[in-house]
């Protein structure tokens with residue numbers, strides 16, 4: 075991983091509810107304001123936020139912590155796009171529980187209680203040769219800035235996209251604009267075969283040499299990509315998504331085991347060498363929160 079996370083300055087910010095709150099935050103000169111919130115496909119939405127300080131520094135692979143209101147929880151979202159000149163950042167989120175449901179109700183002009191970033195380390199981007207970027211679900215959006223940066227560095231970029239059906243896919247043209255090839259797999263065969271990213275990657279490995287694989291999506295998909303590349307020794311990077319609370323290395327909630335060492339995904343990652351991740355521990359820790367999460371969603 076290339077860059078070190080910088081020290082967090084303390085910022086105070088007034089929200090539209092009139093509260094002034096203080097948080098460890100990259101300094102935002104004004105409140106983070108929603109520019110757009112719109113559905114992309116069923117269950118996945120785009121959120122575009124005016125946040126010039128975040129937009130000025132954000133790099134592929136980094137994330138933000140967002141909170142809709144003073145009583146809400148902070149949740150991490152990976153950046154999907156940004157414009158430094160216009161000062162906005164966008165994310166794609168899936169409605170899975172209380173906070174993402176609240177995000178799905180935001181309107182243009184709403185002010186967010188918290189929008190903190192860039193957090194985490196920037197993904198290492200070099201000219202490696204041929205690189206596979208694999209995305210599923212919200213990870214399809216997350217690989218877009220990564221593929222763009224890899225292409226700018228002169229790599230041959232092969233983007234792999236998976237979904238249950240074609241109507242759940244989005245940003246394919248965007249990915250095509252920054253990739254040499256985009257391959258698609260859907261469970262119902264509405265586009266491509268059923269091999270998902272793991273199957274498509276295996277086909278690519280049979281026909282050409284690949285120097286690096288980067289995967290973003292659900293934990294199981296990233297695990298499968300790790301298993302597909304492990305016997306071939308292809309360096310594989312995955313973006314881990316354990317539960318996070320503060321996102322700044324203070325609470326320990328996001329700890330993961332990588333290469334036998336405890337790491338905090340929020341400050342040491344979220345990107346790690348897929349072949350060193352303890353996947354059993356990661357999957358079991360994610361399941362530990364299922365009860366309270368279901369209870370919160372039902373409320």
Ligand SMILES: Cc1cc2nc3c(=O)[nH]c(=O)nc-3n(C[C@H](O)[C@H](O)[C@H](O)COP(=O)(O)OP(=O)(O)OC[C@H]3O[C@@H](n4cnc5c(N)ncnc54)[C@H](O)[C@@H]3O)c2cc1C
Pocket residue numbers: 137147148149150151152153165166167168169170171172173174175212216314315316317318319344360363367368370371
């Ligand atoms: C670094 C990182 C980047 C992420 N990027 C995105 C993204 O770009 N788009 C997207 O849709 N989702 C992303 N996620 C997952 C997203 O943060 C969770 O879906 C969100 O926190 C769920 O909150 P909730 O209150 O809506 O649902 P909950 O009811 O709290 O939980 C529903 C599901 O989300 C997971 N989850 C809950 N809280 C957290 C948390 N604080 N951190 C991580 N996972 C959690 C749970 O394991 C559960 O599977 C990312 C997670 C991490 C760690």
Ligand code: FES
Pocket residue numbers: 317318319320321322323324325326327328329338339340341
């Ligand atoms: S989220 Fe608290 S240490 Fe990472």
